[in-house]
Amino acid sequence: MNIADVMGLNRKQRSILPGFGPALGFTVLYMSLILLIPLAMLFLRAATLSWPQFWQTVLAPRVVASYRLSLLASFGGALINGIFGLLLAWVLTRYRFPGRKLVDAIVDLPFAMPTAVAGIALTTIYSANGWIGRFLEPLGIKVAYTPLGVMVALTFIGLPFVVRTVQPVLQDLEKEVEEAAVSLGANRWQTFTRVIFPALWPSWLTGLALAFARALGEYGSVVFISGNMPMRTEIAPLVIVTKLEQFDYAGAAAVAVVILGISFVLLLLINLLQWWSGKKQLAA
Helix, strand or coil, rough: CCHHHHHHHHEEEEEECCCHHHHHHHHHHHHHHHHHHHHHHHHHHHHHCCCHHHHHHHCHHHHHHHHHHHHHHHHHHHHHHHHHHHHHHHHHHHHCCCHHHHHHCCCCCHHCCCCCHHHHHEEEECCCCCHHHHHHHHHHHCCCHHHHHHHHHHHHHHHHHHHHHHCCCHHHHHHHHHHHHHHHHCCEEEEEEHHHHHHHHHHHHHHHHHHHHHCCCCCCCHHHHHHCCCCCCCCCHHHHHHHHHHHCCCHHHHHHHHHHHHHHHHHHHHHHHHHHHHCCCCCC
């Protein structure tokens, strides 16, 4: 068989599944209309500013303070969800108890609940005279209208991302592997750190990244509990909305481009970390 015959055979093998061309075309069209074109217009709108105007807009003290609060609160909320989301996924997967299905359904509540409703509920609960806030106030812990309240709201909306990415991996992880580790003399901590968590690491990191990205762009649930005080509890999405209300569309686009760039860089780093971790596991 010569080279031409091999190439012809490969072409025939690729055409076993029909519809590649139309499917690819519809995919590209959909991605362009929903994602690529809107993002391109965002960059084009920001490009109407000159470089001095752009840097003056995105590096204004009020805007920088909003970056800091959004990033720190989003990271803090994602880290909390990474710990307790993993614990919740473990409980739902490994144990059977009355009301387990109800708890499992409640996990998805932040997906279905309107963010404004979530913000009002959290503000009501954590205010000085709220159900929980009244007990925290004598201890000197103020949640509503503080950066802590912002992190609480971002933790609330990010929890399902960690649970739902870790839970399927835990369900597929066979208990015999854990039992084998115990039979070989490993204690509970060694079993978790050397057997269970390495298998969960890629999905856990994915959930962490999704929770962080979701929190970074959150607006509705934060705007009520934060108090929206400039330089203190004002988040970056609120700065964007404020500029839009002032008809400063180019300034809003410039701030949005910075937030988008930060999100892209952090997600890229996390994906590289996942790739490196997976490559290291294959090498082992």
